Amino acid sequence: MAPPEEGSDVLVLPDPPRGPLHAARARASFCWKELALFLEGEDVLRFKNAVFSALESDPLFAHPRGSDLSVEKYQELNFLRCKRIFEYDFLPMEDVLGSPWRIRVLVECLGMYDWSLATKFFLHLLTFGSTIYSSGSERHFKYIPKIFSLEIFGCFALTELSHGSNTKAIRTTAHYDPTTEEFILHSPDFEAAKFWVGNMGKTATHTVLFAQLYTPGGQCHGLHPFVVQIRDPKTLLPMPGVMVGNIGKKLGQNGLDNGFALFHKVRIPRQDLLNRTGDVTPEGAYVSSFKDVRQRFGASLGSLSAGRVSIVGMAVTNLKLAMSIALRFSATRRQFGPTGEEEVPVLEYQMQQWRLLPYLAATYALDHFSKSLFLDMEKLQHGLLGNDQSATQAELGREIHALASAGKSLASWTAQRGIQECREACGGHGYLAVNRLGELRNDNDPNCTYEGDNNVLLQQTSNYLLSLLERRGPGGPRVESPLKTVDFLESYPDILGRRFTGPSPEDCWDSSGVPLPLLGPGLPGVHGGAEVPRAHAPAPRAASAAGRALADERPLHPVVPEPAHSPALPRWLLFW
Ligand SMILES: Cc1cc2nc3c(=O)[nH]c(=O)nc-3n(C[C@H](O)[C@H](O)[C@H](O)COP(=O)(O)OP(=O)(O)OC[C@H]3O[C@@H](n4cnc5c(N)ncnc54)[C@H](O)[C@@H]3O)c2cc1C
Numbered sequence: 001m002a003p004p005e006e007g008s009d010v011l012v013l014p015d016p017p018r019g020p021l022h023a024a025r026a027r028a029s030f031c032w033k034e035l036a037l038f039l040e041g042e043d044v045l046r047f048k049n050a051v052f053s054a055l056e057s058d059p060l061f062a063h064p065r066g067s068d069l070s071v072e073k074y075q076e077l078n079f080l081r082c083k084r085i086f087e088y089d090f091l092p093m094e095d096v097l098g099s100p101w102r103i104r105v106l107v108e109c110l111g112m113y114d115w116s117l118a119t120k121f122f123l124h125l126l127t128f129g130s131t132i133y134s135s136g137s138e139r140h141f142k143y144i145p146k147i148f149s150l151e152i153f154g155c156f157a158l159t160e161l162s163h164g165s166n167t168k169a170i171r172t173t174a175h176y177d178p179t180t181e182e183f184i185l186h187s188p189d190f191e192a193a194k195f196w197v198g199n200m201g202k203t204a205t206h207t208v209l210f211a212q213l214y215t216p217g218g219q220c221h222g223l224h225p226f227v228v229q230i231r232d233p234k235t236l237l238p239m240p241g242v243m244v245g246n247i248g249k250k251l252g253q254n255g256l257d258n259g260f261a262l263f264h265k266v267r268i269p270r271q272d273l274l275n276r277t278g279d280v281t282p283e284g285a286y287v288s289s290f291k292d293v294r295q296r297f298g299a300s301l302g303s304l305s306a307g308r309v310s311i312v313g314m315a316v317t318n319l320k321l322a323m324s325i326a327l328r329f330s331a332t333r334r335q336f337g338p339t340g341e342e343e344v345p346v347l348e349y350q351m352q353q354w355r356l357l358p359y360l361a362a363t364y365a366l367d368h369f370s371k372s373l374f375l376d377m378e379k380l381q382h383g384l385l386g387n388d389q390s391a392t393q394a395e396l397g398r399e400i401h402a403l404a405s406a407g408k409s410l411a412s413w414t415a416q417r418g419i420q421e422c423r424e425a426c427g428g429h430g431y432l433a434v435n436r437l438g439e440l441r442n443d444n445d446p447n448c449t450y451e452g453d454n455n456v457l458l459q460q461t462s463n464y465l466l467s468l469l470e471r472r473g474p475g476g477p478r479v480e481s482p483l484k485t486v487d488f489l490e491s492y493p494d495i496l497g498r499r500f501t502g503p504s505p506e507d508c509w510d511s512s513g514v515p516l517p518l519l520g521p522g523l524p525g526v527h528g529g530a531e532v533p534r535a536h537a538p539a540p541r542a543a544s545a546a547g548r549a550l551a552d553e554r555p556l557h558p559v560v561p562e563p564a565h566s567p568a569l570p571r572w573l574l575f576w
Helices: 022-026 032-040 042-056 071-088 093-098 101-113 115-135 143-148 293-332 350-385 391-425 427-431 437-448 454-472 487-497 505-509 546-551
Strands: 154-157 173-177 182-186 194-198 206-215 219-229 242-246 258-263 266-269
Touching: 032 042, 042 101, 071 115, 093 101, 093 143, 101 115, 101 293, 101 350, 115 143, 115 154, 115 194, 115 206, 115 219, 115 293, 115 350, 115 437, 154 194, 182 206, 182 219, 194 206, 219 266, 293 350, 293 391, 293 427, 293 437, 350 391, 391 427, 391 437, 391 454, 427 437, 454 487
Parallel strands: 154 206, 173 206
Antiparallel strands: 173 182, 182 266, 194 258, 206 219, 242 258
């Protein structure tokens, strides 16, 4: 199936239909089309149009009306939709490398439609496919066309039933047998079953499997990835020695078949070890171009970070959806007002603005952060593929790992809280399933857990920052990093030493000198502040038009500066 037209005859930004929102839109102090073009660029807008119009006119993507689908039926339909996305060929193989931004945009479009579809597509093409590409070598490139043609369908199996965060404790083993030049994969018991693996429940034929690699003599070389066939692509029956199945209903994303697998002495060829950072010779000797385990682990952090960078984008997409629903509703929902006059749209109440607008600001800030992190990640991937073993590349890997870990936590938690605020801001209608806020809340939730639990990830970023400070010590080298996001540590004694004193509520209202989105109420990381009564009354009608409120530079709530901010604060910390 040919990809739908993106050409010039497609109207890039059609006017929305005239309806109840028209009055609020007409009061905007800026041109939304110019803003959209500025934020996205014409190429992205055209690409999004092409994807959305294809889905809109294809009956396979029509949302079923009436009662919910059974999980079985939903998963079947989700696979058919995923297959259709490949048939549309939105992302031809050559484009994935040439225009990587298209991947990000396509996942955003699919997620806007349904996260079960986006994650299914993403896990197969990007998590499975790109791990093979970035962790393997030429001998594995044979898999790439099969991934695009769906001859094989993939998943990524790291977590086990009894270990997720503590990956070092993973117990699936891969013993090398030099007599047959094969690895023998084995799960010692049920607790070592691979678990939670997206696509593994019903549809995956292959997996990237992480196992502890042993060479003859019993030496363990740590976790390594292998490509393993788990089902027959024609019948979908399990391969000999593999026990595989579905883990059951989840809180959300139920169109995705998450699964488990146990391996009983399954033999795979030596060549199916993904060998970019370490390999085993036919005779059974372990070889690695990396001098020590730490350096090898550092090089593999790049591929782990990629998933987290994508989750930042997924969480931002959820915020965009929830904010659009809640703000549009609030601009048209009217409650209370002067006797005898028309009631006031709830968006004009300062309290509604106080609850929603900081999340709107966070959406823009995180969207920008997500895009810039994606570009930084791309730079790192180029270095990895070019086998760059320089100190700068290693530092970049550590910095992006720290940024992606903190960024994923910040974005997914902000989305979690933002969606909930949007749900409540829509009153009872926010609780009606058709309005989607419940589905968004449930589908966003695992963003806080997969690819690393947020709490554990924050510890990883803290470790990174503390290790830089430790390395600096008294009289040590300056704290520097390739992306300059940690340079602020140089002035940490000054930052920690500063105190805010606000003798009166008016001082607290004075926002001059405070970075704008830094201290929104309800955002994670915002503590303390002077007790100032919340505004309950509607703002004066003449001054509180929704459009103007959005553009008003004055904060809608008291802003209490945290201990001062050095001009050298890293851009990611500014969103904290
Ligand atoms: C929807 C979904 C899809 C998934 N898809 C996949 C997939 O495709 N492939 C895959 O391999 N995995 C997948 N996972 C697994 C996921 O990566 C793990 O669930 C995640 O890494 C957390 O591990 P865990 O569940 O073992 O939690 P645990 O590590 O057991 O953590 C439990 C709790 O303990 C806390 N904790 C743990 N260690 C510490 C510590 N040192 N200090 C303080 N607190 C700590 C954590 O914060 C957490 O709150 C998926 C999970 C979900 C929910």
